[in-house]
Amino acid sequence: MRGWSSMVCALVVCGAIAGCGTGGRGEAATAAADAFTSALREGDGAAACAALAPETAEDLAASEGESCEEAIGSLDLPDAAVGEIAVWSDRAQMRTADDVLFLAEFGDGWKVVAAGCRPQGERPYECEVGS
Amino acid sequence: MRRALRDNGLSIGFGLLFLAALVGQAFAGQAAYNDRQLADAGASISLAQYVTSSDFAVDVAENWQSEYLQFFLYVFATVWLVQRGSPESKLVEETGTESDKKQKVGRHATANSPEWARAGGWRTTVFSRSLGAVMGLLFGLSWLAQSIAGRAAYNAERLAQLQDPLTWLGYAGSADFWNRTLQNWQSEFLAMGSIVVISIYLRQRGSPESKPVGEPHDTTETSG
Numbered sequence: 495m496r497g498w499s500s501m502v503c504a505l506v507v508c509g510a511i512a513g514c515g516t517g518g519r520g521e522a523a524t525a526a527a528d529a530f531t532s533a534l535r536e537g538d539g540a541a542a543c544a545a546l547a548p549e550t551a552e553d554l555a556a557s558e559g560e561s562c563e564e565a566i567g568s569l570d571l572p573d574a575a576v577g578e579i580a581v582w583s584d585r586a587q588m589r590t591a592d593d594v595l596f597l598a599e600f601g602d603g604w605k606v607v608a609a610g611c612r613p614q615g616e617r618p619y620e621c622e623v624g625s
Numbered sequence: 626m627r628r629a630l631r632d633n634g635l636s637i638g639f640g641l642l643f644l645a646a647l648v649g650q651a652f653a654g655q656a657a658y659n660d661r662q663l664a665d666a667g668a669s670i671s672l673a674q675y676v677t678s679s680d681f682a683v684d685v686a687e688n689w690q691s692e693y694l695q696f697f698l699y700v701f702a703t704v705w706l707v708q709r710g711s712p713e714s715k716l717v718e719e720t721g722t723e724s725d726k727k728q729k730v731g732r733h734a735t736a737n738s739p740e741w742a743r744a745g746g747w748r749t750t751v752f753s754r755s756l757g758a759v760m761g762l763l764f765g766l767s768w769l770a771q772s773i774a775g776r777a778a779y780n781a782e783r784l785a786q787l788q789d790p791l792t793w794l795g796y797a798g799s800a801d802f803w804n805r806t807l808q809n810w811q812s813e814f815l816a817m818g819s820i821v822v823i824s825i826y827l828r829q830r831g832s833p834e835s836k837p838v839g840e841p842h843d844t845t846e847t848s849g
């Protein structure tokens with residue numbers, strides 16, 4: 495019986511860690527979002543596209559019919575500094591003063607999968623990039 | 626050694642089956658998780674990352690809570706509810722918590738009775754309900770773990786679908802939480818009800834879960 499109790503307690507602790515902890519992952523995700531918004535403010539399309547997830551960058555280039563670097567500059571995406579963050583597993587949401595960003599963690603770090611997102615009630619956010 | 630294995634065959638056997646199934650679940654769960662990641666443009670994860678993830682924790686906890694709920698309810702329900710003819714039930718005329726004499730507590734305890742059964746007072750009261758109470762506690766802890774890990778896993782899914790994450794209370798009232806919970810509960814209740822009724826009419830020679838093969842269908846509380 496003691497063994498079973500220990501296992502359940504371990505599971506509760508494990509669940510709590512999985513449910514609450516952001517820590518270093520949150521900082522890394524915030525840094526990736528900061529790199530993206532900073533690049534937008536500085537008009538550095540190459541750096542902004544480097545902060546995007548590969549699939550998001552490819553989709554943007556395909557939809558606009560030009561390179562990602564050129565397309566992202568013409569979209570006039572919000573570039574306010576990152577504020578509130580929420581990190582769950584390998585996904586994160588960052589709120590700026592003007593919009594919401596969504597990020598995912600890849601082998602080479604956090605990348606922006608959607609930007610310029612605005613709420614649509616219960617439905618998923620509508621995003622200028624990556625929806 | 627051989628005697629210890631024989632004397633504890635049930636607990637050792639089911640302990641090993643549990644571990645084997647848990648390892649199998651870990652491998653299958655990791656493969657399923659990585660398949661979903663491909664569809665959501667996410668990164669694949671290792672087995673070690675998967676078994677410490679909220680996805681694995683919620684899948685384990687949702688099954689644990691329903692099993693402990695099953696035994697918690699069964700332990701308490703069989704005090705008051707009976708089933709004529711079932712070896713899973715006590716005699717129809719013995720519903721309730723029964724006499725101290727039959728339960729061997731207080732002055733009716735024997736020399737070999739557990740200390741808290743002899744002690745009387747609050748210790749005997751607690752010990753008299755300890756089996757159900759611990760099952761209830763394990764159920765509560767497992768269900769809490771399901772809600773915490775489930776919220777983490779569900780919020781990751783919601784973020785992948787560009788939706789806002791939920792608070793713990795929001796998740797505890799969500800369709801995902803109750804779908805996971807009730808799909809496990811219904812199967813446990815069905816299984817318990819089935820064994821109670823089917824064991825009235827069918828036999829398994831040598832099993833304490835069955836009546837002796839030649840025992841009449843209307844005999845209650847007999848195992849063989």
